[in-house]
Amino acid sequence: MKKKSVAVVIVSNGPGELATWVSPVVDELNKINKTLCDADKLNFTLRLVLVPCPNATGKEFIVANSWNKFELITRSKSFWNLLIKPSSFANWPKKGLVIFLGGDQFWSILLAKRLGYGNITYAEWTSRWPQWTNEIAAMNSKVRELVPKRYKYKCQIIGDLMADIKLNSEISLKNKEKNYVALLPGSKKAKLSVGIPFFLEIADHIAEKNQNINFIIPIAPTTDEREYIFFQSERNPITKYYSSKIKTIKKIKDSCFDYVIETSKNTKIYLIKKHPCYEILKECDLAITTVGANTAELAAIALPMLVVLPTQHLNMMNAWDGIFGVIGKISFINGFLTSIAKFFYFKKKKFFAWPNIKAKKMIVPERIGNISPRKIAREVLFLVKNRDQLKSIKNNLLKERGNKGAAKKLASMIVNAMKKL
Secondary structure (H helix, E strand, C coil): CCCCCCCEEEEECCCHHHHHHHHHHHHHHHHHHCCCCCCCCCEEEEEEECCCCCCCCHHHHHHHCCCCCEEEEECHHHHHHHHCCCCCCCCCCCCCEEEEECCCCCHHHHHHHHHCCCEEEEEEECCCCCCCEEEECCCHHHHCCCCCCHHHHEEEECCCCHCCCCCCCCCCCCCCEEEEEEEEEEHHHHHHHCCCCCCHHHHHHHHHHCCCCEEECCCEEEEEEHHHHHHHCCCCCHHHHHCCEEEEEEEEEECCEEEEEEEECEEEEEEECCCCCCCHHHHCEEEEECCCCCHHHHHHHHCEEEEEHHHHHHCCCCCCHHHHHHHCCCHHHHHHEEEEEHHHHHHHHCCHHHHHHCCCCCCCEEEEEEECCHHHHHHHHHHHHCCCHHHHHHHHHHHHCCCCCHHHHHHHHHHHHHHCC
16 A cells, blocks of 8 residues: 655755755655665655745755756745645645745744644754754754754754765865965945955955965856946946956866956956856865855855945945845935944944854954055965964864764654654
């Protein structure tokens, strides 16, 4: 007699979570089921629900669909319709599990309640709704400690899904004579308007002192190489404060990189369009980055970083995330808001980088204020030269993460939960 089908519904959002959380867990889940004898094999269907997220690229559906791993994939824009009328998307088995692997944990709780399914939450930093989830898969002991005592029985430590990132053996940046520095000037247009001229000049100052440093920029999926040309041109008012310009930008063949920028001062910067490109970033020595979600991603792969926010350009407030970005688009109060931010927000807020916020201490350097590219370049040169300091930053980042093997352990949790249904 054929076993009744069980639905395993994975909730996720951005490209990073899909590549490093969802895909490995699905692979391990299928692998475990194949090893079971015929009598114990589980009859389940895999479904992926993409949820609204400000960091999503809009290409998640296409990427996930290309894997051919899911019976059903729903787009993020359809999430509310899915909650209102699930039957309009598919027939749903009576029994199932909703697995949180990205986005807002509340969306997976809500979907599980709507479908009448159980819920498992992967908690990287904290479990926000322990009273409403059935099981919690914690990244490390710090996450478990944050779970209220009465709900700790639901929680088990599985490790760090990001720790299982597999490097592409065909890609290697390692060179005894070269160092690699990643530049992350931002992804949103307003951030790029500040970041591109500022970061180009940092690269020029570094190259002037040390020719053995190569620069790479992972191009965000929401932008392309043409915007780099635009934002270093005179059409961007920020460029008048900086002297560095792009002389040429050329496509590269037979390389892990897609383009190479050459500045007016002959500095070469390599661009890569693959996203996420953790296998390349993991081989860099250091990253110079803006504030934002990218600091969490860099922390996840334990890449030492220098976080910069030049406040002299705060009149470009729409470059920010959240409420500052919304209000900053109203031009007549932009100047007033800038003053408020400088005098109150920056004095009150202790940390800006995600790893520092989560650790509640400075484990990666932040440079916030009226900073210059030359000053940042000097600090980068110092860090690259002082390997022990970079190693210390990396070790502190690793301490905030979890152990390997998380994908297999989470898949086992899902299998055991299905057996109980």
